Amino acid sequence: MFDGYTASELVSILAMQGFAGLILFSVFLLMALGLAIIFGQMGVINMAHGEFMILGAYMTYLTSTITAEYFPGLFAGYFFVAMLVAFITAGALGLLMEWALIRHLYKRPLDTLLATWGVSLILQQTYRSVFGAREVGVSLPDWMMGALPLSDTIEVPINGLFVMALTLVISGIVFLLMFRSSWGLQVRAVTQNRVMAGAAGINGRRVDAMTFALGCGIAGVAGSAFTMIGSTGPTSGQLYIVDTFLVVVFGGAQSLLGTIASALTISQSQSTLEFFLSGSMAKVFTLLVVVLILLIRPQGLFVLKVRKA
Amino acid sequence: MFGTRRDMIGLLIFAALILLVLPAALDLFRLNNVGKYLTYAFVAVGLVLCWGLGGVLSLGQGVFFGLGGYAMAMFLKLEASSPEATAIQSTPGIPDFMDWNQITELPWFWEPFHNLGFTIIAIIALPTIFAYILGAMLFKRRVGGVYFAIITQAVASILTILIVGQQGLTGGINGITDLRTLLGWDIRDDSAKYILYYLNGFLLIAVILAGQFIKNGKIGRILVALRDKEDRVRFTGYDVAAYKTFIFCVAAAFSGIGGAMFTLQVGFMSPSFVGIVPSIEMVVFCALGGRLSLLGAAYGALIVNYAKTVFSESFPELWLFAMGALFIGVVVAFPQGLAGLWQQYVQPSLIRLVSRKPSATAPAGPTAPAPGE
Numbered sequence: 255m256f257d258g259y260t261a262s263e264l265v266s267i268l269a270m271q272g273f274a275g276l277i278l279f280s281v282f283l284l285m286a287l288g289l290a291i292i293f294g295q296m297g298v299i300n301m302a303h304g305e306f307m308i309l310g311a312y313m314t315y316l317t318s319t320i321t322a323e324y325f326p327g328l329f330a331g332y333f334f335v336a337m338l339v340a341f342i343t344a345g346a347l348g349l350l351m352e353w354a355l356i357r358h359l360y361k362r363p364l365d366t367l368l369a370t371w372g373v374s375l376i377l378q379q380t381y382r383s384v385f386g387a388r389e390v391g392v393s394l395p396d397w398m399m400g401a402l403p404l405s406d407t408i409e410v411p412i413n414g415l416f417v418m419a420l421t422l423v424i425s426g427i428v429f430l431l432m433f434r435s436s437w438g439l440q441v442r443a444v445t446q447n448r449v450m451a452g453a454a455g456i457n458g459r460r461v462d463a464m465t466f467a468l469g470c471g472i473a474g475v476a477g478s479a480f481t482m483i484g485s486t487g488p489t490s491g492q493l494y495i496v497d498t499f500l501v502v503v504f505g506g507a508q509s510l511l512g513t514i515a516s517a518l519t520i521s522q523s524q525s526t527l528e529f530f531l532s533g534s535m536a537k538v539f540t541l542l543v544v545v546l547i548l549l550i551r552p553q554g555l556f557v558l559k560v561r562k563a
Numbered sequence: 564m565f566g567t568r569r570d571m572i573g574l575l576i577f578a579a580l581i582l583l584v585l586p587a588a589l590d591l592f593r594l595n596n597v598g599k600y601l602t603y604a605f606v607a608v609g610l611v612l613c614w615g616l617g618g619v620l621s622l623g624q625g626v627f628f629g630l631g632g633y634a635m636a637m638f639l640k641l642e643a644s645s646p647e648a649t650a651i652q653s654t655p656g657i658p659d660f661m662d663w664n665q666i667t668e669l670p671w672f673w674e675p676f677h678n679l680g681f682t683i684i685a686i687i688a689l690p691t692i693f694a695y696i697l698g699a700m701l702f703k704r705r706v707g708g709v710y711f712a713i714i715t716q717a718v719a720s721i722l723t724i725l726i727v728g729q730q731g732l733t734g735g736i737n738g739i740t741d742l743r744t745l746l747g748w749d750i751r752d753d754s755a756k757y758i759l760y761y762l763n764g765f766l767l768i769a770v771i772l773a774g775q776f777i778k779n780g781k782i783g784r785i786l787v788a789l790r791d792k793e794d795r796v797r798f799t800g801y802d803v804a805a806y807k808t809f810i811f812c813v814a815a816a817f818s819g820i821g822g823a824m825f826t827l828q829v830g831f832m833s834p835s836f837v838g839i840v841p842s843i844e845m846v847v848f849c850a851l852g853g854r855l856s857l858l859g860a861a862y863g864a865l866i867v868n869y870a871k872t873v874f875s876e877s878f879p880e881l882w883l884f885a886m887g888a889l890f891i892g893v894v895v896a897f898p899q900g901l902a903g904l905w906q907q908y909v910q911p912s913l914i915r916l917v918s919r920k921p922s923a924t925a926p927a928g929p930t931a932p933a934p935g936e
Contacts, residue, residue, distance in 0.1 A: 299709055358895060363709050364620045365894045368850060371843055372890025379883035496720045496839060499713045534728030541721045548714055549697075552706040 267529060269408050275525030277414040277483060280421035283517040284476035285494060286501040287428055290513040292469035293502055295445045296462060298356055299367040302374035303498065304491025306348060306470045309377070310340030310477025311486040312385055318392040330395040333478075337420075340474035348470025352463050360462070374492070381488040389487035398482070413482040420479055424472065425514065431468075432510065441465050497541075504544050505555050512556030520544060570775055573858050574768065581764045591753055598760040598828045600868035601767055603628075605821025607849040607860035608767075608774050609814030614846070615854035616783060617810045618790030619707065623715030624818050624845050626722050627690035629837035631819025633726075633733075634689055636832035637673060638682040639742035639750075659741070664731030679746060686823040687816050694815030698808035707793070707807075716839055723838035738833025742826070750827060763824045767861065770817050774857045777813065786810055847886075851893050853902025862901060 259267065285307055292300050300306075317336035321329050351373060359366045398416055403409040432438035443451040444461045452458050480486070501520055505512030520540055527536035548554070585597055606624050613619045646656035654667045661669070675681045697718065701711055726733045734740070742750070749755055777783050789796040789803050797803045826832045835841065844867075852863020867889070874882040897903055 297709070299712075355891065355895065362898075364712065365898065367620075367622075367709070367712060368843075368846065369891050369894040372887040372894070375883045375887035375890070379880065379887070382883075383880060492840075496713075496716055500717050503710060503713050532728060534724050538721055538725050538728065541717055541724075545714060545717050545721065548706075549700040549704075552701065552704045552710060 266408050268526065271526045271529045272522065273408075273410050273414065275522040277411075277417055278525055279518050279521035280414075280417045281476060281480055281483065282498065282501055282521050283421050283514060284424060284479055285473060285498045286505075286513050286517050287425060287510070288469040288472035288476065289498050290502050290505070290510055291428070291432075291472070292466055293499070294509070294513070295441055296360075296465055297363055298360070298466070299363060299370065299499075300356075300469070301367055301371040301495060302351070302377060303470075303473055304493070304495040305374045305377035305381075306344045306473035306491075307477035307480060307494070308381060308486060308488070308491040309344050309347065310474030311481045311490070312381060312390075312477075313340040313343050313474065314478045314481045315385075315390050315392050315486060322393070330397060332395065333398075337475050337478045340478040341471040342474075344474025344477070345467045345471030348473075349463060349467040351470075352466040356466060357459070357462065378488045378492070385488070387488060389485040389490070391485040392481045394482060417479045417482055420475075424475060428472070429510065437461075437464070500541065500544050503554055504548060506553060509554075509556035512554055515555055516544075567779075570779075574771060574775075577771075577858050577861065578764075578768050581767070582761065586757070586760070591756060594760055595756055595828060596872065597865070597869075598756075598763050599825060600865050601763055601861070602821040602825040602828065603845060603848055603868060604767055604861040604864035605770055605824070606814075606818045606845045607852060607864045608770055608857050609817035610846060610849040611854060611857050611860045612774055612777060612786075612817075613807075613810045613814040614849065615856075615860075616778060616790065617786040617807055618793075619807055619811055620712045620846070621715045621811065621814065622712045622839065622842050622846065623719040624814065625837045625839070625842035626715075626719050627694060627815040627818035628822040628825070628841075628845070629722065629726075629832070629834070630689045630693060630822065631686045632822030632826045632832040632836065633739065634676065634682055634685040634819075635823035635826040636739040636742060637676040638679060639745060639826065640739045641673065641677055642745070643741060643743045658734070658739070660734045660737070660739075661731055666731045670732050686819050690815040690819035690822075691812045694812045695808060698811040699804070702804035702807040702811075705804075716842070719837065719839050719842050723834045726834040726837065734833075736834060738831055738835070740831040740833075742830050745827070751830060756828070759824070759828050763828060766820060766824065770820065771857050771861065773813075774817075777810070778857065782806065782809070847890060847893075849900075851889065851900050853900030853905075855899060856902030856906075859900055859902025859905070866901075 285303070288306070289300065289303050292298050292303070314333070314336040317339055318329075318332055321332040321335070351370075355369055355373065356366060359369060394413060398413045401409040401411045402415070430438075432441065440451070440456045440461050443454070443456055444458050448458055451461075477486075477491075480490075484490070497520070501517045502513055504520065505514070505516035523543070524536055524540040527539055530536075531539065581597070581601065586594055589597065606628055609627075610621070610624060613621060640658045644656060644658045649655045649657070649659065649662070652659065652662040654662055657666065657669050676685070697715070701707075701714065706714070727736045729735070744750060750759065785796065785801060785806055789801070789806060793803055822832070822836070825836070845864075848864040848867050849860045850863070851867055852861065853859030870885070871882060874885055893900060899906075
């Protein structure tokens, strides 16, 4: 499959595909981070996660349209507002869903899967009714357009760099929250042993609600980032949900580090393979390898060693 | 052996409904639709066994439905693509979509599907073998519950992408269409549709009987036990993985039969019945009808699909709202589905009405708690 390429061309191809993979990795990781918090820490399968992401994407679209219409002077910076809006709306919706639905189902994880699937159907139809069935795209401010040439044959798009930086920042914040804040300590305590955590004075209900809302909020930001590399339609979220779950499961459900490693592996192999195989075969191949590895090592790449109650 | 007297009465009523009442009441078009809904009931019945009874939720039943359906479709397609019928193609004798994709030779895995005997075996064997591989590997490593659900979902996703991507070999997104005859017998004319409907009905009843046999036998009791306390069953010395694999294979085989009957009655097979969305919908049929009741699941498949047809004919944009609300409502309010409501409210008063004996031995509804994992 390497026939007909010179060595330097191959290097450029691999570099470009590697970079495309990094952008994919960033979006995967943003989506997976929210899911890793909800699924990994709380054991809730949120099938509507993709729709929370799309909510963020639509909020970004709305913000960009409104900014362009009423405050054209501020257009260069609308993205930061959009991300905040996306985070808050997705988080608020997550909080509502947790309160209305999820908290009744914590003891029945397979049932949360079905119920949240129902939520995702309703959200999809809501998007279709509100925003129309056609895909929408946002226009980027000028400074995000264009590409940065690294050498004669290699250049990197600026919006991709921005997404990567964003991912880095958000992962950093999540890490700080989970491992350096007292709130994160409470989350981890509740995950490991709910009863003991309650005995130590931690309000498990509140921790659950906040964790769920945070996970959904991050999904919203992921959607915001997603608008920079693709257009948004009512069912876009569904396309990514299985991949995202695989990322989380493959990484080892309770390990954030594992999530990062697996997002990197999956996205890199997919985008590199995409150049040599057709897009769909690359995806089949990647998913197949992931499933095969999971068949052999079901606990995922990284295992958090915890004694189960 | 096949169930209590009450089970048998229920089954008789169901049989009378699908074999006598519906054919008499509906015109052929609607009846053909009902036949299509009933093919999903095969999957739902399988899900009752593996999910309701065994606690193994598979979100990839569409894979097995699809394998059975594609096996049947491949046979029919080969028959429809005889060299005489496809003389205008650049390579006569291969299916039309292969010709369009510049394939000049029948792929090796299509060859055996010239033979009907092989095809019938494949309809059951392919899903079973596939389920065995998946189940044996996962259950032996004690993967269950949520993880199993996600992996089966990934498998469904892989198979869909594969089918869509390999257009020349599988017919791609359009699926395998334009199926005409089965050994020279035209499956599209009216009498064939009636015959296929009845065949489908009888097969479904046979499958439900088989399900009752499993459910009421030793295997059924062990499955319920391992659903509720897997470790205790394991410590008692049972091979938990073997039982789970077995029931998963049974569910897969049932789905395969359903898929084949779908192809025969509807006249095509496409990847839109294989992927994640149809697989989850099939779980809904089962959940709505009652995850612990074989008959309930069959009714669930009928009712949900009928509602879907009615809704999408008159209020297409409301259908997803209704479906979503149905999901949430069933899961939160009636985890035992319609069958649970029936057994809890209708059946006791019915029994009181019929027997008028205070000592009527009504076993108190389904006492099993909702399977958690």
